Amino acid sequence: MTIREQTEALEERTLSPYATLAARSRGREREEELCPLRTVFARDRDRIIHCKAFRRLKYKTQVFLAPVGDHYHTRMTHTLEVAQIARTISRALRLNEDLTEAIALGHDLGHTPFGHAGERALDEIHPDGFAHHAQSLRVVKKLENDGKGLNLTWEVRDGILNHTSGSMPSTPEGRIVRLADRIAYLNHDIDDALRGGVLTDEEIPWETRYVLGRTHSQRINALVVDTVENSTGELITMSPRVEQAFLALRRFMFEQVYTNPIAKSEEGKAEYILKRLYDHFLHHTDELHAEFRRICEEDGAQTAVCDYIAGMTDRFAIQVYEDIFIPQAWNK
Template identity: 60%
Template sequence: MTIREQTEQSELQTLSQGAAKACLSRGRDLEEPQCELRTVYQRDRDRILHCNSFRRLMNKTQMLLSPQGDHYRTRLTHTLEVSQIARTIARGLRLNEDLTEAIALGHDLGHTPFGHAGERALNEVCSFGYRHYEQSVRVVEKLEKEGRGLNLTYEVRNGIACHTTGHSADTLEGQTVRVADKIAYLNHDIDDAIRAGILSEENIPWEVHVHLGNSKTQRITSLVTSVVHNSIDFITMDKTTDDTFNLLRTYMFATVYVDPVAKGEESKAEQLVKTLFDYYLKKPECLPEAYKMIVERDGLERAVCDYISGMSDRYATAVYDDIFIPKPWQVTPYD
């Protein structure tokens, strides 16, 4: 038996009945030889980890727009925190940790520059709308590897597509990432808001302190523990924990996520994205060569959307400056 086959046999013997087993995967769109060492889900995780879109997440906004400080979250650190929380839940429920990690690492690959401000902007200007979870799937299917895509398994792509709204994922691992994403962003957004002076621990509703705890660590532990103790056929929490979690989410959307300090620059970011979108629609010849190929295959608007959504915050700003900001006159000696 190869090492991969030994791992597959171990999954059949040790994972829970509802867990996704690598040897039972619905497979890839394009069949390819199996790896001697890694299962299909391990290969998917590695492909995501090594792709260009994953690396760009380190310079994409999470909550605070391009924060000046080493300890604020970016889209990349958010992704890693989601992965850690999801893996803890998967381990507690004896689910497939490799599949869970692959979905978590890929769930935000389609996020825009400037976080949800960029997403709102593209959703307004694109005739087909814009949803980052759909773009994440497009990234792994159509855009990575010079248009060839990563050829991921069905289960990973399904988990990415269903990580935020709409239908639940077909696997418990995908459902796990969905709840882990919410646990992660609410708690680390609180942490960042406190660090930025927007929020204090005392401002958080007292019910949250009573039922979930008085710190980020206590809250995450309470939420994860509830998920592990209450999930069997689907991923869920007990009612009290779920109600308190929803109360905390409502509080954050009513305060921090509309705070003028935290969100004061977002209108500028939205305008920047819209301006770039309009510019490339009018001047498609200025698109990079790789995106001109997408124009031929999927149309101009789709190509412009792909290009802008893949930009990091600083790259989008640099492109905007290069196009629209006048350059200083270069004075030569003796002029």
């Protein structure tokens, strides 16, 4: 037996009856030779970590645009925290950690620069609309690897596409990532809001502090432990008491942080930048990189321009905007 086959046999013996086994994956869109060491889900995880879109997450906004300070969260740190929370839950429920981690690491690959402000801008201007979960799937199916995509398994692609609103993921591992995403962003956004002076500890609703705890670690621990204690493996859920506190905290964050003028003060500028870039490249497709000129021929100019802008980091979008629209100093 290969090491991969030994791992698959171990999964069969030790994982929950509800776990998604690598040996029973629905497979890839294009067949390929199996790895002698890694299961198909472990291989997917590694492909995501090594892809270009994953590296760009380091310079994409989470909530605060262009924050001053080294400790604010980015799309990369958010992704890593989602993966950590999801793996903890998955391990406790004896589900497939490799699948869970692959979905978590890939779930935001299609996010725009400037966070949800960028997503709104592209959704408004692009005729087909824009949603980051659908774009994340497009990244792994087509945009990575010189247009060939990463050829991920069906289970990972399903989890990436359905990690946010809309249809539920088909696997319990995907449903764990969907919940872990919310647990992660609510808690690290509180940290960033406290650091940025948008919130104080005393403003956090007392009922959520009483149920979930006062600190970052206490809240995450309470949510994770409660999820493990109340989930069956197939059904991923919280107790009514903890879920109610969690939803109250989410409402509070939307009211006090996600629409707060301090946190959102630069979003209008960010949306303006992306809309100007979209319009410019739509009329100057010859300025696109070769890979996106190819997409112009295959899927149309609007899709190619949307792909190009969605893949930008915050700082690259600003630099491109300045290069195109801001007069440069002239040197003799």
